[in-house]
Amino acid sequence: MIVSIEGVLSEVQPLLATIETHGLGYEVHLPLSTMEQLPPMGCPVKLFIHSVYREDSQTLYGFHQREDREFFRLLVEKVSGIGPKIALRIMSRLSVTMLKSAIGASDVALLSKCPGIGKKTAERLVIELKDKVGAEFAVESKSPASGGGASPVYPEADSRIQDAVAALMTLGYKAPDADKAIRKVMSKLPAGAPTEDLIKGALS
Numbered sequence: 304m305i306v307s308i309e310g311v312l313s314e315v316q317p318l319l320a321t322i323e324t325h326g327l328g329y330e331v332h333l334p335l336s337t338m339e340q341l342p343p344m345g346c347p348v349k350l351f352i353h354s355v356y357r358e359d360s361q362t363l364y365g366f367h368q369r370e371d372r373e374f375f376r377l378l379v380e381k382v383s384g385i386g387p388k389i390a391l392r393i394m395s396r397l398s399v400t401m402l403k404s405a406i407g408a409s410d411v412a413l414l415s416k417c418p419g420i421g422k423k424t425a426e427r428l429v430i431e432l433k434d435k436v437g438a439e440f441a442v443e444s445k446s447p448a449s450g451g452g453a454s455p456v457y458p459e460a461d462s463r464i465q466d467a468v469a470a471l472m473t474l475g476y477k478a479p480d481a482d483k484a485i486r487k488v489m490s491k492l493p494a495g496a497p498t499e500d501l502i503k504g505a506l507s
Contacts (some may be wrong), residue, residue: 331365335395
């Protein structure tokens with residue numbers, strides 16, 4: 304089973320990339336969060352892989368972070384009604400952090416906004432995964448990302464992300480857009496960059 308690929312990025316299409324390694328080209332399906340972090344074409348890249356084998360095909364799904372791949376596996380293996388294609392759309396709509404936050408908060412309204420998910424599937428997602436996303440995401444109130452004025456719920460260690468997202472939301476950004484903008488900036492800045500740099504980068 305293929306669990307990771309390291310090679311050269313040779314082609315990029317919407318939610319799809321080709322990685323060349325040892326004379327072979329591998330077509331890999333990607334969520335938007337991983338697409339945003341791909342290097343320029345011709346540069347080396349490593350992706351964590353989930354493989355799906357059928358009688359007549361083999362499909363590879365790639366992720367920049369190991370955590371994203373593990374969450375993708377939870378979606379397709381533990382939640383009835385969610386296959387790889389729908390899971391990819393879900394992870395392209397919301398970051399793993401926001402998805403875990405929504406599940407921990409039983410925020411069915413936010414989850415229902417993901418492509419391919421209705422209310423019943425969102426409810427199943429909460430029931431099946433709430434005990435698996437981590438205690439730090441389990442909160443009593445609904446995630447404010449579903450329409451409230453506060454920022455999404457983040458682990459304490461990521462308080463600077465929460466602060467940066469909250470700042471963008473006060474400027475009129477919607478929660479998913481603010482989260483996406485901050486994550487994109489984080490991939491370009493040094494680890495541990497202060498909140499102020501995250502906000503400036505997102506606005507530049």
